[in-house]
Amino acid sequence: LSLQGTSPSTHGSSPSICCGIFWGVVSIFASALVAILFVVAYFMMSEQHREVAVKIHKILGVTNEDLIGEMMDSVLWMIDGAVACICLFLILEDAFLLYELNCEVQYLNSEAYLSLLEALEVDNRYIKDAIILEAAEQEERDRAAMQHRKEALTPVTPVTPLTPSTPLTPLTSTTPMRTAPTPEMEEGSL
Numbered sequence: 001l002s003l004q005g006t007s008p009s010t011h012g013s014s015p016s017i018c019c020g021i022f023w024g025v026v027s028i029f030a031s032a033l034v035a036i037l038f039v040v041a042y043f044m045m046s047e048q049h050r051e052v053a054v055k056i057h058k059i060l061g062v063t064n065e066d067l068i069g070e071m072m073d074s075v076l077w078m079i080d081g082a083v084a085c086i087c088l089f090l091i092l093e094d095a096f097l098l099y100e101l102n103c104e105v106q107y108l109n110s111e112a113y114l115s116l117l118e119a120l121e122v123d124n125r126y127i128k129d130a131i132i133l134e135a136a137e138q139e140e141r142d143r144a145a146m147q148h149r150k151e152a153l154t155p156v157t158p159v160t161p162l163t164p165s166t167p168l169t170p171l172t173s174t175t176p177m178r179t180a181p182t183p184e185m186e187e188g189s190l
Contacts, residue, residue, distance in 0.1 A: 023096050030092045034085050 023100060026092065026096055030089055034089055037081065037085050
């Protein structure tokens with residue numbers, strides 16, 4: 001089933017129109033053929049009936065096996081012809097109904113195929129979105145696991161406040177500080 005180059009809008013009406021036109025043309029030809037066959041059979045039977053009527057008038061009511069046989073043959077031929085025409089018409093009608101049914105089946109197949117393509121396209125879109133979302137979630141989980149491993153590998157040292165064991169005392173010197181000599185001190189030393 002090839003659907004390339006066909007669109008659903010044009011493909012939906014074309015087979016039904018074609019089937020309708022084809023069915024109408026063939027029905028006209030079949031009806032004309034059946035009518036012609038019936039007309040020919042009628043004229044042939046009419047001619048035979050005239051001959052039979054002449055024979056009957058000649059015999060004046062006397063039964064004749066040949067006459068009865070000829071009449072039966074003509075009647076049977078007429079019945080056979082009518083049955084054959086009816087069967088032919090029914091066969092043609094069934095053939096056209098099958099053709100129309102085949103057209104409808106092809107149309108439904110094409111519609112189902114297009115619907116399947118649309119459904120697959122929607123499914124593919126959802127699958128792509130799901131894959132992208134799953135990849136993002138997996139990346140987030142990997143990042144969280146890596147951060148957790150980093151935190152587990154780095155040792156944590158407790159921070160203690162600086163409390164000296166000995167109290168801090170101000171720096172006091174036991175030796176007196178030397179001061180610069182004053183002029184009085186220099187004179188005394190002299």
